[in-house]
Amino acid sequence: MLSLTVEGLVIPLDQHGYLADLNLWSEKLALEFARLEQVNMSAEHWEVVLFVRDFYQEFRTSPAIRVLVKAIAAKLGPDKGNSKYLFMLFPEGPAKQATRIAGLPKPARCL
Template sequence: MPLDVEGKSLETDEEGYLVDLTEWTEPAALELAKTENLELTESHWEVIHFLREYYNEFQIAPAVRVLTKAIGKKLGKEKGNSKYLYELFPYGPAKQACKIAGLPKPTGCI
């Protein structure tokens, strides 16, 4: 199902993840968030940008346990816990946040 972003059609897979990761932009993230019924706040963006940096460095989308630990190290303990991350991304911090960040579905996510 294509995603319409600023007059451009972006290809997504059957679960709504971007097919071409290079097409991701912040406006694309806003559209992807709409499909998830999420309104992005500064806290969401912090996690989204963290995920993109992580992916650029390691070429893998982190599973939730890895994500929680890594965020705790970089952004502090109060943000590096699953309760905080699930409040931001109720359908799964790794799965839902990776989708909005334009990354592939994390390995180990159902």
């Protein structure tokens, strides 16, 4: 089983390298995932990461890119709810990277 060690604690991951137990998430863990994703967390990154966490709390599903763009546009406005802005923050894929940093399951790749 994959795992991540943060401050001496061994945190289990799923087979895709995402957090295995959603309850174990912390901001420190988010920073560790961000380091693995080579994302330098700024206030803008945190805004998106916390947004996808809220999204998951409400809808119980990890957002794929299309709905992530729509949801952010609805809540934070079109300047942030567009794929160009999100890809600038998360070049390897906003849905894929932001959900991992947020400690959520990997989004379905068929949507």
